[in-house]
Amino acid sequence: MNHSFKAGDKGKIVDLSHVSQLVQRRLLDLGITEGSEVCVKCVMPFGGPIMIESCGQCIGIRRKEAIQMEVVKI
Amino acid sequence: MEIALIGNPNTGKTSLFNNLTGSYEYVGNWSGVTVEKKVGVFKNTQGHLIDLPGVYTLNPLSKDEGVVTSFFLTESVDRLLNILDASQLERNLHLTLQLLEFEKPVLIGLNMVDVAKKRGIQINSAKLSAFLGVPVVPVVARNGKGCDKLVDVISTKSMKPVKKNLVYYGKEVEAAIAAISAVIEGKTEHSQRFLAVQYLEGNEYVKNYLHQIADAMKLSSILSNLESELQNRYDCKSLANFIYLKRKETIEKIAAAVAVKTDTVIPLTEKIDSIVTNKYLGIPIFLLLMYLMFMLTFDWLGTPLSDMLDAFLTGPITNLFESALTAIHASAFIHALIIEGLVAGVGGVLVFVPQIFILFFFISLLEDSGYMARVALVMDRIMESVGLNGKAFIPMIIGFGCNVPGIMAARTIETPKERLLTILLTPLMSCSARLPVYALFVGGFFAGHRALVVLSLYVLGIVVALTLAKVFSSTILKAETSLFVIELPPYRLPQFQSLWRSTWDKGKGFIRKAGTFIFAGSVFIWLLSYAGPNGLNVDMDHSFLAAIGGVIAPILAPIGFGTWQAAASLITGFLAKESIISTMNIIYFVPKDSNLQGLLANYYTPLAAYSFMVFILLYIPCLATTATIYKETGSKKWTAFAIGYALVIAYVLAFLIYQGGKLFGLV
Known part of the structure; x- marks a missing residue:
């Protein structure tokens, strides 16, 4: 994802390999992996975490990890 | 019959557990870890239901998830009740497929069919049942719909394990599974396929188990051969990922056949979320909710109720005891023991039951409504800046109720260093047992600003915790990964x-x-105050209690309360914080026509009272909390550290407040 997140941004994850192992594993548990569609729901201020939605569930992740997800716009 | 309840987190497991069981048979801990183990009896008394922690997969990442895996490996269970969230079917089925590989009878409770329907998802449970080869019962755990049928199916149907390998992992993996099965053949009573797949997936618990019972070298070589083979042939990221994707293929096939999706309406959740996790409003809304919680607990509702209970206990109940004692011609000793020791000590603590229940009610409300996870999200930025993560805030909020479950809740934090830090700092959260002390002192000294003064103590606890988190995480507990x-x-x-x-x-x-601790403590404290070096029924200033307190009192003088009474109550406060109150009630035995709050004005100035409350807030984790810290960290060193740093920080802060306040002319 690029550095400026906006609520409502949508995309499809194409590469997660730059995200840390632990985070990758947890995302996988939640069913989020390459090929999943994600949508930014809201963004916390001061560089705080972001809330994304994927397959009907909401999860919170840190911005620095979200940046490392490679996502293409759809 | 032993039935284990298992499912993903947030799928309504607890509601279902409550609906299926009438009462707890037993609440205890899983061996080795302090994760709560709840066992209930089915309403039709046809067996026991064991509540397992929520997990996404049987390959654990954190300590409480490990509980489930070791349960499967070490304990015997007759049937599995797998609860699925119908609105998240695909994710939930990953766990189900692993459970089916375990080859024990499985029954599926398909929960939240109503939520799924609202989201435009309809699931054909008969088809799902046919696919998986196990019974599927749709339920709404929240209101108990379908639960009767579930109990019925559990106790009547035989649910024979259907030997059918639902997932085909590809010929290389299947060959490895066969090879592992051959190695462990006859050495275990568990399903070999289950063990083999978990082993290949990198499940540490299964690895330890298999390496104990079978040739570790052989197993490792099967694993590494398979890994390199897959790497060469398919260029896959990892074996675990490969297995995951194979399961996913199967799940997609199932989901396509059983679920019908139609257009959805925006759920209410998202509308609420746009407000409570709003960029600017998130933190103010959280603070406002906390403020409302404290006002209700201390001002609007809790205090009037406590006052009523107090009047009841000191009036009719004490009179009842008095007349009963007179009627049986009790000796003066017994009379004094019961009235001055027990009624004063235990009664003085029971008075706070209404306030504590109101506080716990709100904490349960935050947990049940789903707001707690939002709080973690909103607070993550602040927590990250001190070397923790947002999840650490949840143990801290629970710690407001009682530090013991708070510390236990820290096990949901995945990284060991952050978890340890959270365990060490949670005792700084002002638990409900400290509340009676505040309630007593603010009533006596700060009557006009009760909630505000108490809130300031809670906030002080948080501020100290966050400051220390920063200090510890950048010195002794440096964590690389978060x-x-x-x-x-x-x-x-x-x-x-x-x-x-x-x-x-x-x-x-x-x-x-x-009824137990405080009861016994009250008797003991009263005896210490009743007896002295010169015999029984001495003046309290010459009692054993005064002698013990007197040794410590000079150390406490610089922080404003160098009396033997304060010192004695602090010692008992280690047993349980609310004993401070029962001890005070005994020491300053309150004559009928006045109250403890009035009497305290003779011993404390308002500044000293505030300093005392700050000291109580921080000075030591209570006995139960200390034991929990020891169990959770498994380290005497860290337990001693938790006590030591608390004493130091409490003394320093109380000193600054008292001496600083005096400099500014406060009394």
Whole structure:
């Protein structure tokens, strides 16, 4: 994802390999992996975490990890 | 018959457990870890239901997830009740497929069919049942719909394990599974396929188990051969990922056949979320909610109720005891023991039951409604800046009720260093047992600003915790990796029944403590105050208690309360914080026509009272908390550290407040 997140941004994850192992594993548990569609729901201020939605569930992740997800716009 | 209840987190496991079981048979801990183990009896008394922690997979990442895996490996269970969230079917089925590989009878409770319907998802449970080869019963755990049928199916159907390998992992993996099965053949009673797949997936618990029972070298070489083979042939990321994707293929096939999706409406959750996790409003809304919680607990509702209970206990109840004692011609000793020791000590603590229940009610409300996860999200930025993550805030909020479950809740934090830090700092959260002390002192000294003064103590606890987190995380507990991924479950309107049940679960400990610990402590303290070096029934200033307190008192003089009474009550405060109150009630035995609050004005100035409250807030984790810290960290060193740093920080802060306040001319 690029550095400026906006609520409502949508995309499809194409590469997660730059995200840390632990985070990758947890995302996988939640069913989020390459090929999943994600949508930014809201963004916390001061560089705080972001809330994304994927397959009907909401999860919170840190911005620095979200940046490392490679996502293409759809 | 032993039935284990298993499912993903936030799928309504607790509601289902409450609906299926009438009462707890037993609440204890899993061996080795302090994760709560709840066992209930089915309403039709046809067996026991064991509640397992929520997990996404049987390959654990954190300590409480490990509980489930070791349960499967070490304990015997007859049947598995797998609860699925119908609105998240695909994710939930990953666990189900692993459970089916375990080859024990499985029954599926398909929960939240109503939520799924609202989202435009309809699931054909008969088809799902046919696919998986096990019975599927749709339920709505929140209101108990379908639960009767579930119990019926559990106790009547035979649910023979259907030997059918649902997932085909590809010929290389299947060959490895066969090879592992051959190695462990006859050495275990568990399903070989289950063990083999988990082993290949990198499940540490299964690895340890298999390496104990079978040739570790052989197993490792099968694993590494398979890994390199897959790497060469398919260029896959990892074996675990390969297995995951194979399962996913199967799940997609199942989901396509059983679920019908139609257009969805925006769920209410998202509308609420756009407000409570709003960029600017998130933190103010949280603070406002906390403020309302404290006002209700201390001002609007809790205090009037406590006053009523106090009047009842000191009036009719004490009179009842008096007349009963007179009627049986009790000796002066017994009379004094019961009235001055027990009624004063235990009664003085019981008075705070209403306030504590109100506080626990709100904590349950935050937990049940789904707001707690949002709080973690909102607070993550602040927590990250001090070397923790947002999830650490949840143990801290629970710690407001009682530090013991708070410390236990820290096990959901995945990284060991962050978890340890959270365990060490949670005792700084002002638990409900400290509340009676504040309530007593603010009533006596700060009557006009009760809630505000108490809130300031709670905030002080948080500020000290965050400051120390920063200090510790940048010195003795440097963590390299941090993990923060949190599921935000949809909002749920809490059911009154389950709210009451969890409030009662939390609050009954307080009442039980009053009946046991405080009861015994009161007798002991009263005896120490009744007896002295010169015999029985001495003047209290010449009692053993005064002698013990007198040794410590000079150390406390610089922080404003160098009396033997304060010192003695602090010692008993280590046993349980509320004993401070029962001790004070005994020491300053209150004549009928006045109250303790009035009497305290003779011993404390307002500044000293505030300093005392700050000291109580921080000075030491109580005995139960200390034991929990020891169990959770497994380290004497860290337990001693938790006590030591608390004493130092409490003394320093109380000193600054008292001496600083005096400099500014406060008294």
